[in-house]
Amino acid sequence: MNRIAFITGATAGIGEACAKKLANVGYDLIISGRREENLNKLEAELLKNFNCKIFKLVLDVRKQDDVFDRINKLPEEWKKIDLLVNNAGLxxxxxxxxxxxxxxxxxxxDTNVKGLLYITRAVSPLMIERKQGHIINVTSIAGKEVYPGGNVYCATKHAVDALTKGMRxxxxxxxxxVSSVAPGMVETEFSIVRFKGDTDKADQVYNGFTPLYADDIADTVEFVASRPAHVNINDILIMPTAQASARDVVRD
Structure with missing residues (x-):
């Protein structure tokens, strides 16, 4: 088999883009997420466009028992995970x-902190056994700064930032x-979920400037993962050109 990457939250957005990017550079993939229909669609697209193998895990990272049971029951060849992308979050x-x-x-x-911990706890011993591996946590500018209306979300991403340093x-x-990739404003389903399906409010978040896109973050994840064996990128903060901080954005 090729190198194996395990991506959580692969059913849309950054996770989906990471799956395509990593398949393109030669990884076989374990793709996980809650929406089976989306995973099936992604699997079909990956198998059509790339020379890779796919293992699907319809999985909610919040469910501790399911996480450990499903990962423990992976076929032996799929337990040789080289890269874990902890992307699931909201x-x-x-x-x-x-x-x-x-x-x-x-x-x-439960998703951003505990889910990431469950997945890491299940996967990291498999890496330790082989004395190799790379864990990339998708964090956020919200893990560096706090902004109005972001209280608990920012707290969870600050926790992930601290956990990443502890894992390192x-x-x-x-x-x-162990690495962190921390995006600023990325146009995905993120704001639709935040505003509970209100697409008008979600669209307003990105009005008047060019945000980051999922592919931008996938490119960064692939860059971090492809450094030489002696190089570890601890932390990357990536922002749209029009954004300087969590609150400072120039709009047309």
Missing amino acids: AVGVTAIQDGIIDDWERMI IDMLPHNIK
């Missing part, structure tokens, strides 16, 4: 903390790289 709502919706908080914490230390003796 923002829900923009309410102030005093008006916060607990269910929104739980979804973000813990994996160091085992020859396993």
